[in-house]
Amino acid sequence: xxxxxxxxxxxxxxxxxxxxxxxxxxxxxxxxxxxxxxxxxxxxxxxxxxxxxxxxxxxxxxxxxxxxxxxxxxxxxxxxxxxxxxxxxxxxxxxxxxxxxxxxxxxxxxxxxxxxxxxxxxxxxxxxxxxxxxxxxxxxxxxxxxxxxxxxxxxxxxxxxxxxxxxxxxxxxxxxxxxxxxxxxxxxxxxxxxxxxxxxxxxxxxxxxxxxxxxxxxxxxxxxxxxxxxxxxxxxxxxxxxxxxxxxxxxxxxxxxxxxxxxxxxxxxxxxxxxxxxxxxxxxxxxxxxxxxxxxxxxxxxxxxxxxxxxxxxxxxxxxxxxxxxxxxxxxxxxxxxxxxxxxxxxxxxxxxxxxxxxxxxxxxxxxxxxxxxxxxxxxxxxxxxxxxxxxxxxxxxxxxxxxxxxxxxxxxxxxxxxxxxxxxxxxxxxxxxxxxxxxx
Amino acid sequence: xxxxxxxxxxxxxxxxxxxxxxxxxxxxxxxxxxxxxxxxxxxxxxxxxxxxxxxxxxxxxxxxxxxxxxxxxxxxxxxxxxxxxxxxxxxxxxxxxxxxxxxxxxxxxxxxxxxxxxxxxxxxxxxxxxxxxxxxxxxxxxxxxxxxxxxxxxxxxxxxxxxxxxxxxxxxxxxxxxxxxxxxxxxxxxxxxxxxxxxxxxxxxxxxxxxxxxxxxxxxxxxxxxxxxxxxxxxxxxxxxxxxxxxxxxxxxxxxxxxxxxxxxxxxxxxxxxxxxxxxxxxxxxxxxxxxxxxxxxxxxxxxxxxxxxxxxxxxxxxxxxxxxxxxxxxxxxxxxxxxxxxxxxxxxxxxxxxxxxxxxxxxxxxxxxxxxxxxxxxxxxxxxxxxxxxxxxxxxxxxxxxxxxxxxxxxxxxxxxxxxxxxxxxxxxxxxxxxxxxxxxxxxxxxxxxxxxxxxxxxxxxxxxxxxxxxxxxxxxxxxxxxxxxxxxxxxxxxxxxxxxxxxxxxxxxxxxxxxxxxxxxxx
Numbered sequence: 001x002x003x004x005x006x007x008x009x010x011x012x013x014x015x016x017x018x019x020x021x022x023x024x025x026x027x028x029x030x031x032x033x034x035x036x037x038x039x040x041x042x043x044x045x046x047x048x049x050x051x052x053x054x055x056x057x058x059x060x061x062x063x064x065x066x067x068x069x070x071x072x073x074x075x076x077x078x079x080x081x082x083x084x085x086x087x088x089x090x091x092x093x094x095x096x097x098x099x100x101x102x103x104x105x106x107x108x109x110x111x112x113x114x115x116x117x118x119x120x121x122x123x124x125x126x127x128x129x130x131x132x133x134x135x136x137x138x139x140x141x142x143x144x145x146x147x148x149x150x151x152x153x154x155x156x157x158x159x160x161x162x163x164x165x166x167x168x169x170x171x172x173x174x175x176x177x178x179x180x181x182x183x184x185x186x187x188x189x190x191x192x193x194x195x196x197x198x199x200x201x202x203x204x205x206x207x208x209x210x211x212x213x214x215x216x217x218x219x220x221x222x223x224x225x226x227x228x229x230x231x232x233x234x235x236x237x238x239x240x241x242x243x244x245x246x247x248x249x250x251x252x253x254x255x256x257x258x259x260x261x262x263x264x265x266x267x268x269x270x271x272x273x274x275x276x277x278x279x280x281x282x283x284x285x286x287x288x289x290x291x292x293x294x295x296x297x298x299x300x301x302x303x304x305x306x307x308x309x310x311x312x313x314x315x316x317x318x319x320x321x322x323x324x325x326x327x328x329x330x331x332x333x334x335x336x337x338x339x340x341x342x343x344x345x346x347x348x349x350x351x352x353x354x355x356x357x358x359x360x361x362x363x364x365x366x367x368x369x370x371x372x373x374x375x376x377x378x379x380x381x382x383x384x385x386x387x388x389x390x391x392x393x394x395x396x397x398x399x400x401x402x403x404x405x406x407x408x409x410x411x412x413x414x415x416x417x418x419x420x421x422x423x424x425x426x427x428x429x430x431x432x433x434x435x436x437x438x439x440x441x
Numbered sequence: 442x443x444x445x446x447x448x449x450x451x452x453x454x455x456x457x458x459x460x461x462x463x464x465x466x467x468x469x470x471x472x473x474x475x476x477x478x479x480x481x482x483x484x485x486x487x488x489x490x491x492x493x494x495x496x497x498x499x500x501x502x503x504x505x506x507x508x509x510x511x512x513x514x515x516x517x518x519x520x521x522x523x524x525x526x527x528x529x530x531x532x533x534x535x536x537x538x539x540x541x542x543x544x545x546x547x548x549x550x551x552x553x554x555x556x557x558x559x560x561x562x563x564x565x566x567x568x569x570x571x572x573x574x575x576x577x578x579x580x581x582x583x584x585x586x587x588x589x590x591x592x593x594x595x596x597x598x599x600x601x602x603x604x605x606x607x608x609x610x611x612x613x614x615x616x617x618x619x620x621x622x623x624x625x626x627x628x629x630x631x632x633x634x635x636x637x638x639x640x641x642x643x644x645x646x647x648x649x650x651x652x653x654x655x656x657x658x659x660x661x662x663x664x665x666x667x668x669x670x671x672x673x674x675x676x677x678x679x680x681x682x683x684x685x686x687x688x689x690x691x692x693x694x695x696x697x698x699x700x701x702x703x704x705x706x707x708x709x710x711x712x713x714x715x716x717x718x719x720x721x722x723x724x725x726x727x728x729x730x731x732x733x734x735x736x737x738x739x740x741x742x743x744x745x746x747x748x749x750x751x752x753x754x755x756x757x758x759x760x761x762x763x764x765x766x767x768x769x770x771x772x773x774x775x776x777x778x779x780x781x782x783x784x785x786x787x788x789x790x791x792x793x794x795x796x797x798x799x800x801x802x803x804x805x806x807x808x809x810x811x812x813x814x815x816x817x818x819x820x821x822x823x824x825x826x827x828x829x830x831x832x833x834x835x836x837x838x839x840x841x842x843x844x845x846x847x848x849x850x851x852x853x854x855x856x857x858x859x860x861x862x863x864x865x866x867x868x869x870x871x872x873x874x875x876x877x878x879x880x881x882x883x884x885x886x887x888x889x890x891x892x893x894x895x896x897x898x899x900x901x902x903x904x905x906x907x908x909x910x911x912x913x914x915x916x917x918x919x920x921x922x923x924x925x926x927x928x929x930x931x932x933x934x935x936x937x938x939x940x941x942x943x944x945x946x947x948x949x950x951x952x953x954x955x956x957x958x959x960x961x962x963x964x965x966x
Contacts, residue, residue, distance in 0.1 A: 168613070185610060190484035190504045343591060343610065343617030345485040350530035353615035357568060374563065381526035384498045385487055 005218050005238045006211065007254040009098035016133055018140035021101040027146060029220035030108040034154045042113035046216060048224035052235045054091075055081055055172075055209030056285070056313045058302040061216075065114050065206055067196035074203040078111045078119040079181065082210050083165055083172035085124055087286035087336055088316030091240035092210035094252050096123065096130030099214075100137035104160060106213035108151070109220055111158050114206055119160045122177050125167045134162050169340035173388045174207040176342065187344045188388035211240055231257030235302040243269040245319035246276065258304065262296035265319055277322040280404070284313025286333045287393030289400035310400075325420045326405040327412050330397060331359040337394035348391035351382040355398055362409060365417035372409045375402055445511040460502035460513060461489055471515050472524065472553050474531075474640045475592040476503035479697040480601055483593050487527050488553065491515045499523055521557060528558040534570040534615055535641075536587045544642030546655040550590070570615050578620075579607075579627030581701055582636055582644055586618040589643035595619060595635040602698065605629040619643070630801060633704045634697070637687055646685065648705065653684045661905035662689055662959055664892055665703035666762060666807035666885050670800050671894030672699045673960070676707070676886050676905045683707045683886060683905070691960050693898060700801050714869035716881035718911040732880070732913060732921075739837070739863045739878050740925045743779055746834045746861075752781035754832065756824040756859075759817070759839040761788035761806030763915065764890025765899070766938040768812050769946070770919035771839050778926035783833070785821040786812035789846040802895050811893035814948040814964055831858040838864045839915075840882070844871035865918065882915045883908035889935040890916065891957065893964055900961035901954055 009015040012024050021027070033042050047062025068076060080103065084092040095103055103121070111119045123131050138160060141147045149157045168186050170176040175189035178200045199205020215237055219227045228236045239257040241264050244250045248270030255264065261283060265271065272278055281291045283300065288311040291298065298308045305312040320329060338356040343349040358375055361367035368374075379395035386392075402409055412418055444453040445463065452467040462478075464471045474486035482504045489502040494512035499520065502513075514520060531550060539545050572586035596608045596619065607625040610617055621627065627635070636646045658677040665672040665686065672695035674686045686707050688699040719735035720727050730738075746754050757779075759771045768786065775784045788809040796803035812819060825847060827833050836859050844852045849871055856862065856875040864876035867884045882888075887908035893899045908914060913921075916935045923929040932938045936954050943949045948964050956962050 187485075190482060190501070192504075338614050341614035343613050343615070344483075346487050346527050346530045346590070349591065349617060350533045350615055353570065354530075354533060354564070370563075381523070381530070385490060385523055385527070387484055 004254050006099070006102070006214050006240055007094060007252065008102070009094075015099050016097075016101065016137060018101055018137065018144060021099075025221070026101055027105055029217045030105045030112075030146070031152050033109045033220055034112050034156050035152050039113045039115060042109060042220070045224050046113070046219055049219045049227040050224075050234065050236045051212065051215050051219060051227065052237075052302060053209055054211035054215070054239070054314075056086075056311075058235065058312060061208065061212055064196070064208075065110070067194070068114055068204045068206065069197055072204050075118065076114055076116045077200045077203055077205045078107060078114060078116040079174075079177060079200060079205060079207045080107055080119065080121040080210060080213055081172060081174065081177055081207055082121050082123040082127070082130070083177060084127075084210070084314075085167075085169050085172055086314050086316055087333065088244050088282060088318040089242055089285045089314040090244075091242050091252050091315065093127060093130055094240065095210050095214050096127060097133050100130075100134045101141070102214045102217055103134070103210055104137055104141055104147070106216040107160055108146070108158060109216045110206070110208060110213055111160075112156060116206070117157050117159065119158065120181060120200075121160065121162045122171065122181055123162060123164055124171070125164045131162060131164050138162060168342065169336075170342040170388070170390060173390070176388065177207060178205065185342075187342055188390075190387055231259075232299065232301045232303065239300070239315060241268075241300065241315045241317055243317045243319065245317075246273040246321035246324070247271065247319045248273055258299040258301040260296070261291065261298050261300055261317070264300060264317060265296070269317075269319070272319065272321050274321070279320045279322045279324050280326070281320065282316070282318040282397070284311045285316035286318065286336065287311075287396055288313045289396055290404055292404060323420070325363075325418055326401050326408050327359065327363050328418060328420075330401040331356070331363045333397050334359050334394065337390065341390060341394070345386045345391075347382045348386045348394070351378050351391060352394045354378055355394060362412045363418050367413050367416075369413065372402060372406065372413060375409075443507050443509040443511070445507050445509065445513060447513045448516055454507050458507045460491060460500075460505045460507055463507040464502065464513070464515060469515055471502045472549075472557065473503060474549055474590060475594060477594050477597075477638055477697070480594060480597040480638075483597065486531075486590065486592050488524065488531075490520065490523050490527070492517060492520055524553070524557040525560065528554055529560065529563070531590050532558075532562065533564050534587075535590070536569065537566065538585075538588060538642065542585075542588065542642035543645045543650050543655075544588075544639070548642055549640040572616075572618050573620075576620075577647075579632050581633045581647055581704075582627050583647055583650060584619065585643050585645070586620070588641050589619050590641055591617050591619070592640060593619075594638045594640070595644055598635055598638060599627070599629070602634070603629045603631050608635075630700050630702065630795070630797065631698055631799075633701045634688065634699070638697070648708075649685050653679060658684055659905070661886070661903050663886060663905065664807065664900050664902040665699055665706065666892065666902070667700075667703045667706045667805065668796075668800075668802040669804035669806060669809055669895035670694065670802045671807055671892055671898065671900050671961075672703055672800060673900070674699060674703070678886070678905050681906050681909070683710050689959075693960065694894065694896075694900070695800055698800065702795075702801070709868075710884050710886060712868055716867060716869050716873065716879055716912070717909050718881060720879040722877050732911065732918075735878050735880055736918070736921055736925060739880070740778075740922060742861045742863075742878075743835055743837070743926070747779050747782075750834055752779045753783060754834040755779055755782035755837070756828055756833045756835065757782055757784045757837045757839075758787050758821055758824055758841045758843075759785075759812070760841040761786055761804075761809040761812050761819070762840045763808060763812075764885070764888075764892055764902070764935075765808065765811040765815065765942060765949075766890045766935050767839065767915040767919060768808065768815050768817060769942045770916060770923060770932075770938060772815060772817060773929075774919060774923050774926060775837075777929070778923070783824045783827060784817070785824055786817035786819045787821045787841050787846065788812065788819050804895065807894070808892040810895065810897050810964070811891070811899070814893055814897075815942070815946055828855045828859055833859050835859065835861040835863070838862070838866070838872060838876075840866050842866070842868075842870045842872045844875075865915075880918060881912045882918055883912055887912070888914035888916070891939060891954075894961075897964040898961045899949070899952065899957055899964050901957045901959075 052058040176186040180186040195205040334356040338352040341352040379398040382391040382395040454463040473489040475483040490499040492514040576584040673689035673691040790805040863878045865880040886905040889904045920932045
């Protein structure tokens, strides 16, 4: 697939301006939906397209919209999850900063389909440029009468607000996002009730990822069939792959869903930095199990990656070369989840810190002979036992790293610390970046 | 009414019950920290995870409704293993404070550790995360952040019950801590409840800290008598000393809570002015006397007045702090033995008495409605007027501090005009100082009696311990006075007095102590 849909701004300069966006065919899909289609037709079209949520879980979008209660007297809300913050994941940012009208248009279509008149974009506070550009785009859309009252003369009203979060990984979890939007501490909610029936302000709510909403526009423009023809049948469409780590050309690549990992790394991202050997890949953001070099031919779609033992997640592909210290890499991932655990429920609050401490002992010296096994036990005790999946996100890499590179962990134990400590390649993070894990490149 | 199976037991429960409640009904305890029936579900402690057939993951029992045909397992190896791991996580950064923690003995960490964990710590002590100790967060409450397990019961309480929101969770991960919002203090009228609902020793009561080990304390179900609500409490006491009041659940009255004023009222039980023996005043000198002598003196004086000047020169006031049993016998005493005497109930509260629309009532008397139901007039103005006008030769005051309700100068004026003042009370207040005879009576924790609250709910306060040697229970003293004055039979107990009330006063008919039970009963109209 050479045509760029979601990354169209790479071919069309200044696509973030509404006149350029419209000249390129922008807002045709929203106009069509609002003036020519019934909301149920829009939902059916999205269902037929097979679009699955791009936020990580891969749940069918149209089906999700269908969970809203029929005949509710409460207002329905649409929330755009633009709190992208998983290490290795930076795809939504491209749309937010470079093609904001695509998101607004997608939201207009989705909002119309679900009967929503007030929608929010919850954007991570650190994404200053993205928030600024969204606000600019939103102002342009209002000025053109595309937002507000009587959109396209159809009688349909819609307001979209941009809400900047203060910054926490958990704000990207849909109920944490809802709590934060309501002005509360971002604690995930216990479910049931689910957001479709009891979401923001206690009303029916749909939360969709930026990339998901962006995909709705081409579906309406070109039809479900066109979308479904891209990539695998059960999870089709264009996909943004973020590639970072030890590659020659890190970045975001728009490719058909199901593009093999090998092609993404070696063709699009230019292969391993310095011509080195590949040691391992995290295929879907820092929270998912590792792929080993012999799994490079896995098609990068929801089902194929799951079948191969990992998760497509956010498609944050993190590449690690032969010199990477896996203990150090895991220590950094654990540090991230320790830092970001909201602290609401016991296994995550206490477990993330414990994992991080043990990994620091392994890396820096001072670990106990039982610590490698203890890491696995802690991860087991965390998984599946918490309100949200942050604990799983912290535990899965531990299980994966330890099981696939156990020898390396035990070597650290035997040597009383990291054997690669003095090698610049032992540290996958850029030097001098303080406490934060920067997978962005 | 779904029927489900819990650990092999079939149980039918009310619609809407969660699995903790359903299991409790089946006699099975599902351990929990964050769940509290008076608060919204938080689901954060993860201690109540149980296995439900056809569900791959364990589910929290607090947020899972019992449904028809559900099969729940709370004791299998999978569940036990998760409980042990949750406890290990909870204890990971918990300080080794048990020897100095006031919650020792009623700490759920201790209890569940013994029940479900019993493993050695796998974390060196020096690696524990340290947080704030002994932080003074309000007039009643001390916070220890290290002991806190972040169940957020306290946060939900101030958000949902008092709606004052002084507390929040700050920081993230294992650095999370409960704290005050900047500029606030935990200073609402119900602040002490956060101590009761804290399952560990993170929130402690300043009044109770380091006063007693809880396993030495006895508990007696009783009532708070600081206002007309009649909140249900447990009196925690040892060897005749009350150490604290704690709320006792009663959905019809106070749910799970009491106010701070009621909570602190135990202190007045051990006042330095407590009346401990009968006293007579002779020639402006106080002397102690045997109870019989003091009782005889009161009755003799009253009889002399009745037989000489007439019973209408006798004024008898009983406060609405008296129990129904006391009020009934007091009424009998004056109606049977001194017919024509001026008799009234006094339900006095300060004009600016604090009240709210929750538990705290403006009527600071626990038994105003009881006195009414017994047919006592609550209009004491005629007695007050007559006393002031010098028309009374005797005043008999039962738990009534006229210096407080009428003012000390009023009392001074009246004391000069009334020949004989008899005071029966617990406390040597200003009115008692003006008396000719003082008869000490038991505090409400030293006797048994019923009170009728603002909603006409009759409730039973049980005797926690016997009164000091020369102090009589109110019903007992009145029973003796009644025998002396009218030759009546002595009552054997408060319960027998109540049986007499039920037999004679229609509003109380069909009631007895068993019917009233722990949660009270409605008075008939």
